[in-house]
Amino acid sequence: MHKLIKKITANNGGVFTGNGTNTYLIGSDDITLIDPGPNDAEHIEKILSLGGDKIKRILVTHTHKDHSPAALPISKKLNIPMFGRLVDRDSEWEDETFVPDIVLNHGDTISTNEYSLETIHTPGHASNHLCFYMKDIKCLLTGDHIMDGSTVVIAPPDGNMTEYIDSLKLLENYDIDYFAPGHGNFMEEPSKTIQSIIRHRLSRESKVIRCIEDKNNSNIDELLLSVYDDVPEMLHPIAKMSLLAHLIKLEEEGRLNKNQGNYSLSS
Numbered sequence: 001m002h003k004l005i006k007k008i009t010a011n012n013g014g015v016f017t018g019n020g021t022n023t024y025l026i027g028s029d030d031i032t033l034i035d036p037g038p039n040d041a042e043h044i045e046k047i048l049s050l051g052g053d054k055i056k057r058i059l060v061t062h063t064h065k066d067h068s069p070a071a072l073p074i075s076k077k078l079n080i081p082m083f084g085r086l087v088d089r090d091s092e093w094e095d096e097t098f099v100p101d102i103v104l105n106h107g108d109t110i111s112t113n114e115y116s117l118e119t120i121h122t123p124g125h126a127s128n129h130l131c132f133y134m135k136d137i138k139c140l141l142t143g144d145h146i147m148d149g150s151t152v153v154i155a156p157p158d159g160n161m162t163e164y165i166d167s168l169k170l171l172e173n174y175d176i177d178y179f180a181p182g183h184g185n186f187m188e189e190p191s192k193t194i195q196s197i198i199r200h201r202l203s204r205e206s207k208v209i210r211c212i213e214d215k216n217n218s219n220i221d222e223l224l225l226s227v228y229d230d231v232p233e234m235l236h237p238i239a240k241m242s243l244l245a246h247l248i249k250l251e252e253e254g255r256l257n258k259n260q261g262n263y264s265l266s267s
Contacts, residue, residue, distance in 0.1 A: 002137050004028070004115055005180060008046055010037040012066055015238065018150055018183040021066045023047060024141060026134070030112040031055045034132060034141055035182060036070035039097075044070050053078060057110070059117070060084035060098060061143025061182060062126040068098040075101075083110070085121075085128035091158035093126075104130055117141075120171070124164025125152050131171070138177035145171075146193065148184020151200070153238055154245040161245035162252065165201055168194050208246050209255070209265070217262040220244060 006025040013020045023043070024034040031054045037043055047055075047070070057080055060068045068084070075082050081101040087094060106121035118133040122145045132141040144152055145167060154161050171194055179187040187193060204227070211226040212218060218226075220243060228239040247263060250256040257264050 002139065004134075004137065005139065006050060007180070007186075008043070008050065010040060010043045010066075012038050012040065012043075015235070016153065017066050018147070020183070022180070022182055022184075023070075024180060025051050025055070026117065027054075027112060027114045029054055030114060032057050032059055032110065032112075032117060033074065034059045035061055035067045035143065036074055037068075038066055039069035039073060044074060047074065048077070056080055056112075058082045059104070059110070059130075059132060060100070061131065061141070061145075062129040063087065063095045063098045064093045064126060064144065065095045067143065067182065068095045072097045085130065087158050088123075088127040089158040091126065091155075093155065093158075120174070122167035122170065123160060124167045125154060125159055127158050127160070127163075129167075133174055133176070135175075138175055139180055140171065140174065140176045140178075140190065141180045143182040146179055146181055146187070146197065148179075148181045148187050150183070151242075152197075153241055155241035156244050156248055159241070159245055161201070161242075161249040164245075165198060168198055204242075205246050205250065208243070208250065212256065212263055212265055216264045217259075219261050219263070220247065223247075223263065 008023045009020040021037040023037045026032040031051045033055050058071050071082050083102045083104050084100040104119045108119040110117045120131040120133055122129050122131045125144045131145055154164055176190040179190055207227050211223055224240050224243055231239050251258055255266055257266055
């Protein structure tokens with residue numbers, strides 16, 4: 001898409017990862033490696049063959065096991081720092097080998113003679129999720145905040161639906177021409193994409209409300225069958241995570257009550 005951005009896709013395709021995790025090399029002479037991916041020898045070798053000792057730092061959008069495990073071995077091999085954040089809440093998806101040398105906060109910028117990368121904290125998919133904005137070329141590296149071809153899983157307790165929607169709205173403040181996502185292809189029409197994702201999430205939320213109206217005092221497994229009746233049953237274990245995130249959001253907003261695992265509308 002742009003001469004400053006090289007994409008390498010790891011060979012770790014699956015239900016959660018699509019064709020595989022995208023790793024990005026940013027720059028030509030002073031390279032920033034973003035999301036080195038799984039600790040897979042073939043993938044690491046490909047990264048090093050393309051970037052070599054021109055790679056000066058490693059940035060991680062979040063610490064799920066398909067995005068950050070290759071960071072530590074590459075950091076040790078090249079003697080370069082790792083940048084990112086640790087999660088704020090419990091998560092079963094964490095790569096515990098990743099501990100950042102430098103913690104990135106919202107608004108932090110990494111600049112070279114070729115480009116700059118602005119950190120945008122976008123919790124939702126994970127509490128430590130970051131996007132990176134290349135203002136000069138109006139590109140946003142989205143990690144798993146926005147993915148091509150699939151809906152992002154929000155898995156509580158670290159995943160949070162309220163934070164996710166708020167983080168999507170935050171991105172509307174940036175002048176973006178295209179997304180470089182953590183999975184799939186480069187994505188154009190970013191504003192339309194953001195609006196579409198928000199609409200989809202709020203539409204699903206409305207369906208949750210309707211299904212509870214139809215059958216008061218439903219538990220999560222009963223709701224799953226009706227709220228996600230348009231999703232293949234093999235994907236229901238994944239959908240159940242996002243359903244829980246919706247239920248938590250609605251409960252926190254005072255729109256639902258939970259009693260002994262059953263949900264009803266607030267009066």
